[in-house]
Amino acid sequence: MTIIDGKQTAADIKSEIAREVEERVAAGKRRPHLAAILVGHDGGSETYVANKVKACEECGFKSTLIRFESTDEAPLDPKELMDTIAKLNEDEDVDGFIVQLPLPKHIDEQAVIEAVRPEKDVDGFHPVNVGKQSIGLPCFHSATPAGIVELLKRYEIPTRGKKVVIVGRSNIVGKPLAAMLMQKGYPGDATVTVCHSATENLAEVCREADILVAALGRPGFITADMVKDGATVIDVGTTRVPDATRKSGFRLRGDVDYENAAPKCSFITPVPGGVGPMTICSLMQNTLQAAKSKD
Numbered sequence: 558m559t560i561i562d563g564k565q566t567a568a569d570i571k572s573e574i575a576r577e578v579e580e581r582v583a584a585g586k587r588r589p590h591l592a593a594i595l596v597g598h599d600g601g602s603e604t605y606v607a608n609k610v611k612a613c614e615e616c617g618f619k620s621t622l623i624r625f626e627s628t629d630e631a632p633l634d635p636k637e638l639m640d641t642i643a644k645l646n647e648d649e650d651v652d653g654f655i656v657q658l659p660l661p662k663h664i665d666e667q668a669v670i671e672a673v674r675p676e677k678d679v680d681g682f683h684p685v686n687v688g689k690q691s692i693g694l695p696c697f698h699s700a701t702p703a704g705i706v707e708l709l710k711r712y713e714i715p716t717r718g719k720k721v722v723i724v725g726r727s728n729i730v731g732k733p734l735a736a737m738l739m740q741k742g743y744p745g746d747a748t749v750t751v752c753h754s755a756t757e758n759l760a761e762v763c764r765e766a767d768i769l770v771a772a773l774g775r776p777g778f779i780t781a782d783m784v785k786d787g788a789t790v791i792d793v794g795t796t797r798v799p800d801a802t803r804k805s806g807f808r809l810r811g812d813v814d815y816e817n818a819a820p821k822c823s824f825i826t827p828v829p830g831g832v833g834p835m836t837i838c839s840l841m842q843n844t845l846q847a848a849k850s851k852d
Contacts, residue, residue, distance in 0.1 A: 559824045589653075591654065653677045655680045676850070709744040716745060721747045726753045760782065779814065790818060
């Protein structure tokens with residue numbers, strides 16, 4: 558059994574990006590510039606954005622963080638957010654930007670996603686990028702699926718003709734990952750099944766998978782009896798669960814019962830340290846791509 562080390566893989570990729578950035582700067586080109594918008598004080602979002610800012614430093618990028626206060630008593634005016642997005646769309650110095658999700662309930666997330674210009678949508682959420690991705694055209698790929706595909710490639714895990722089962726049909730993981738693994742080439746050429754809450758005989762379907770991807774946000778949902786011997790298991794889940802032994806009072810747990818499932822696997826991602834670091838890494842790769850498109 559091989560543990561897929563997303564943390565080390567991400568560090569390797571960021572080093573590769575940093576070298577390319579320094580070569581760009583030495584050639585008189587601009588440093589890539591990533592901006593992030595953070596609304597309110599969601600704990601998870603605060604952590605994600607801090608990690609993204611740190612990753613920009615490691616890659617040699619310029620970064621800008623724009624914060625908006627928003628509370629139940631004093632909610633952010635959605636127009637103020639939309640005006641900021643419009644300014645970033647026009648700012649030639651900003652190569653790409655993200656609006657950290659989730660947003661407060663009074664703000665229309667889909668309208669915000671569609672307000673970001675596709676050529677600056679380094680999260681890969683805009684319908685134009687999603688559509689291009691589904692038919693295999695060049696675009697910004699959704700960060701988490703792109704990170705998963707990169708792990709499969711770097712660990713040389715076969716995908717051609719393999720049965721892939723994805724548990725979870727979200728617009729930012731399940732659906733785009735299915736599209737990517739169905740494309741011709743490597744990693745791709747897989748036979749993909751996407752499961753969800755209405756799937757019958759879920760355990761039976763999972764046991765057929767050569768590559769099983771858990772992306773439903775339910776800690777420990779995928780048990781050992783749902784995993785085929787020799788399968789590759791990719792755990793996308795990162796749910797905070799109470800843990801009195803930790804200073805923070807919680808720990809991250811994946812969607813897979815790791816302790817019992819791991820011995821059956823050929824490859825498996827841990828939580829934390831598996832898919833998570835690769836998501837931010839993919840965002841850095843998209844930002845570099847956005848900067849290069851202006852050369």
